[in-house]
Amino acid sequence: METVSADDLHYGRNGENVLMKVIGISAYFHDSSAALVIDGEVVAAAQEERFTRLKHDSGLPVQAVRFCLEYGGLTIDEIDHIVFYEKPLQRFERLLVTHLSEFPKGSAQFVNSMGRWLSKRLWMKNEWIRELGCRADQILCSEHHLSHAAAAFLHSPYDRAAIITADGVGEWVTTSIYRGVTDSSGSRIEKLQELVFPHSIGLLYAAITAYLGFEVNEGEYKVMGLAAYGTPRYLDKFEEICTVNDDASLVLDMNYFSYNWHAKNAFTPALEALLGPARKPDSKLTLPALTDDDRRFSDIAASLQKFTESYMLKLVQHAHEITGEKNLTLAGGVALNCVANLKLLGEGPFESIYVQSAAGDAGGALGAALYMTHVIGGIPRRPALNHAFLGAPIEKWEVARFFSDCGVPFRRFDTTTDMCRAVADCLMAGEVGGWVQGRFEHGPRALGARSIIADPRQPDMRERVNRKIKFREEFRPFAPACLAEDMKRWFVLPEGRVEYMTPFMCCVANVSEEGKKMLPAITHVDGTARVQRVEAAHNPVFHELLTLFKEQSGVGVLLNTSLNLKDEPICNSHGEAFATFMRSEMDFLVIENCLVRKEDCQWLSRDEYPS
Numbered sequence: 013m014e015t016v017s018a019d020d021l022h023y024g025r026n027g028e029n030v031l032m033k034v035i036g037i038s039a040y041f042h043d044s045s046a047a048l049v050i051d052g053e054v055v056a057a058a059q060e061e062r063f064t065r066l067k068h069d070s071g072l073p074v075q076a077v078r079f080c081l082e083y084g085g086l087t088i089d090e091i092d093h094i095v096f097y098e099k100p101l102q103r104f105e106r107l108l109v110t111h112l113s114e115f116p117k118g119s120a121q122f123v124n125s126m127g128r129w130l131s132k133r134l135w136m137k138n139e140w141i142r143e144l145g146c147r148a149d150q151i152l153c154s155e156h157h158l159s160h161a162a163a164a165f166l167h168s169p170y171d172r173a174a175i176i177t178a179d180g181v182g183e184w185v186t187t188s189i190y191r192g193v194t195d196s197s198g199s200r201i202e203k204l205q206e207l208v209f210p211h212s213i214g215l216l217y218a219a220i221t222a223y224l225g226f227e228v229n230e231g232e233y234k235v236m237g238l239a240a241y242g243t244p245r246y247l248d249k250f251e252e253i254c255t256v257n258d259d260a261s262l263v264l265d266m267n268y269f270s271y272n273w274h275a276k277n278a279f280t281p282a283l284e285a286l287l288g289p290a291r292k293p294d295s296k297l298t299l300p301a302l303t304d305d306d307r308r309f310s311d312i313a314a315s316l317q318k319f320t321e322s323y324m325l326k327l328v329q330h331a332h333e334i335t336g337e338k339n340l341t342l343a344g345g346v347a348l349n350c351v352a353n354l355k356l357l358g359e360g361p362f363e364s365i366y367v368q369s370a371a372g373d374a375g376g377a378l379g380a381a382l383y384m385t386h387v388i389g390g391i392p393r394r395p396a397l398n399h400a401f402l403g404a405p406i407e408k409w410e411v412a413r414f415f416s417d418c419g420v421p422f423r424r425f426d427t428t429t430d431m432c433r434a435v436a437d438c439l440m441a442g443e444v445g446g447w448v449q450g451r452f453e454h455g456p457r458a459l460g461a462r463s464i465i466a467d468p469r470q471p472d473m474r475e476r477v478n479r480k481i482k483f484r485e486e487f488r489p490f491a492p493a494c495l496a497e498d499m500k501r502w503f504v505l506p507e508g509r510v511e512y513m514t515p516f517m518c519c520v521a522n523v524s525e526e527g528k529k530m531l532p533a534i535t536h537v538d539g540t541a542r543v544q545r546v547e548a549a550h551n552p553v554f555h556e557l558l559t560l561f562k563e564q565s566g567v568g569v570l571l572n573t574s575l576n577l578k579d580e581p582i583c584n585s586h587g588e589a590f591a592t593f594m595r596s597e598m599d600f601l602v603i604e605n606c607l608v609r610k611e612d613c614q615w616l617s618r619d620e621y622p623s
């Protein structure tokens with residue numbers, strides 16, 4: 013496997029005037045993704061799960077690559093470079109070294125994982141040639157954290173910035189500090205400091221997520237939601253087993269953790285001796301806590317969250333000291349901790365912070381492509397990407413034909429304003445609906461392209477959406493989408509620092525006193541909300557809906573959650589959106605300019621729409 017270097021570059025070698033076309037790929041861990049960058053323009057980016065319907069699909073993103081090529085009007089032959097987001101041999105080396113150093117512990121898991129590597133992963137190039145139809149000379153590899161850093165910096169609004177990447181683990185690295193610079197000589201990303209496996213804030217969070225009975229790489233959001241119900245009375249225990257040094261490096265006491273040698277069990281009996289018995293995954297959790305155990309679990313979640321926030325603040329302060337930069341970009345799974353991000357905004361030393369919409373591994377594909385383009389290829393950077401709508405679109409004519417073919421009565425609107433007015437009427441009547449517009453979002457958040465929307469003023473709306481539509485844990489909060497011009501009325505955020513965080517729902521905000529009274533369905537138990545700021549320039553149709561809803565309600569805010577059912581990926585196509593609508597108790601569904609109502613579909617059997 014080759015490494016990305018200037019020698020690999022064949023773009024323009026003969027002086028020909030051609031565009032540089034790069035595909036980035038992340039795969040084989042979770043949230044596989046592909047991205048297409050043409051001469052620095054991010055043309056398309058999507059997670060494989062949106063096409064395969066397998067949540068967090070970790071396979072080679074064959075369908076996502078196919079989508080990117082089709083959207084860009086290219087064949088795989090026309091792509092200059094296909095860049096993998098990490099170095100497989102270094103990851104393999106970590107597995108070998110860590111397992112052998114712990115031998116004979118975890119030897120059964122070791123044999124299993126070796127089987128996967130020896131039969132497939134080590135021969136990744138062959139799979140790519142076979143499945144994608146590419147050539148060997150197109151394939152290159154970046155580094156995991158460098159891909160995160162590139163994704164964070166190269167389409168940020170900054171010419172120079174400190175970059176922090178923090179996740180579970182890449183090849184070896186778990187946390188990094190970089191400096192990114194773009195000037196007249198090009199773009200550079202310089203590594204200043206790194207922390208390596210097994211010491212990792214992301215793996216600490218994952219291990220406690222497992223301890224609390226939630227699925228790793230899925231349940232971290234639940235732990236964040238649960239934390240708001242507890243008090244951090246176990247913080248001293250976390251400080252006992254996790255040492256933070258002056259240079260913001262973290263040392264975990266590995267007597268309490270087993271993720272370095274066991275593929276399934278992340279923690280040891282010593283952790284249960286310290287914190288009490290772990291929660292059984294299927295056990296009922298009642299909140300606000302009615303039992304001692306539920307209180308303990310929410311307190312442990314609160315303690316973990318508090319420790320994470322303190323650690324990230326220390327890391328950010330250290331990055332500021334060693335870089336002297338004014339701006340910060342964040343990436344890696346830990347950058348999706350929107351509660352910690354508020355603390356970094358409010359108490360951190362940086363003047364401005366940017367977190368991209370797909371800060372986790374899905375964004376690594378984009379970062380790999382951007383690094384190849386701008387740093388290796390020397391292509392000038394484009395303006396900051398101010399939206400996340402990089403997925404597949406839906407054609408208006410397809411929607412009308414689909415409903416006609418299904419025999420479903422629907423209303424088709426001539427103008428966007430008429431459609432938004434009809435949807436606002438539905439919302440004012442207390443209805444909950446699906447909202448599908450344009451290209452789907454890149455990243456884990458629904459930002460008004462594939463959303464479920466409802467009136468946030470109704471006290472029972474949160475419970476109703478949870479019990480009848482999303483079928484998920486009651487303690488998880490719902491997020492609001494808010495007109496950009498009304499943000500200050502409803503939400504309290506650090507002055508002047510939030511411009512680049514709120515469009516992608518990357519940080520929570522404190523709900524204003526008026527908001528707490530008026531918007532009960534989106535106000536979490538701790539008085540916060542993970543707000544999305546909706547700009548007319550970047551999200552015009554959703555902005556118009558909010559405006560028309562405000563005309564009737566006085567409130568330019570909607571409850572906005574992703575268009576999916578529990579344990580399913582967010583919808584991609586109009587067919588998936590309709591199937592989700594039929595399998596839930598949503599009242600209406602609008603796709604582009606067509607609106608269907610559940611009352612008109614009662615004659616259709618739900619059995620026709622299996623999950």
Ligand SMILES: [Fe+2]
Nearest residue numbers: 179344345373
């Ligand atoms: Fe990562």
